[in-house]
Amino acid sequence: MSGYRGSNEECVCPPFLRGMLKHGILLLLGEGINAHGYEIHASLKDLGFDLADDTGRVYRALRNLESEGMVSSEWDTTGSGPARRVYVITDRGWDFLLQWGDSLPDALDFLRSLQQRLDRAAQKKEDEVANSEKPAEG
Numbered sequence: 001m002s003g004y005r006g007s008n009e010e011c012v013c014p015p016f017l018r019g020m021l022k023h024g025i026l027l028l029l030g031e032g033i034n035a036h037g038y039e040i041h042a043s044l045k046d047l048g049f050d051l052a053d054d055t056g057r058v059y060r061a062l063r064n065l066e067s068e069g070m071v072s073s074e075w076d077t078t079g080s081g082p083a084r085r086v087y088v089i090t091d092r093g094w095d096f097l098l099q100w101g102d103s104l105p106d107a108l109d110f111l112r113s114l115q116q117r118l119d120r121a122a123q124k125k126e127d128e129v130a131n132s133e134k135p136a137e138g
Contacts, residue, residue: 021044021049021057021058021061022061022064022065022070023097023100024044024047024049025040025044025058025061025062025065025071025087026065026070026071026089026093026096026097027047027097028040028043028044028047029071029087029088029089029093030089030093030094030097034086034087034088035086035087036076036084036085036086036087037055037058037059037062037084037085037087038055038084040058040062040087041055041058044058062085062087065087065093066087068092069090069092069093070089070090070092070093070096071087071088071089071090071093072087072088072090073085073086073087073088074086
């Protein structure tokens with residue numbers, strides 16, 4: 001499947017990734033990157049998210065995750081430049097991420113089933129179009 005590029009979509013990525021930003025952020029933090037929002041934004045592209053220059057969306061998701069207790073943050077004042085919030089996954093975030101991971105095999109089976117049905121429906125439609133374009137025998 002090629003990428004989806006809807007005119008009003010916030011995430012220019014395959015449709016199944018929309019709504020999964022929370023999962024992507026938690027996965028990155030679960031992999032051990034304790035990072036600030038801009039680094040997380042950049043790393044999300046490696047997971048398949050294409051948020052263009054919408055770092056604000058990542059920061060909003062991080063604030064929501066923090067209010068849900070799934071990530072925590074501290075100000076990093078080391079180094080040059082302004083202080084930055086560094087985010088880490090919490091135990092609650094780990095629990096959510098692992099429960100989601102446990103559900104992935106069933107989700108993949110479901111998606112494969114949908115894909116098979118879509119393939120059959122598309123073939124049927126293609127056959128109908130091809131048959132309707134044949135000249136009438138007479």
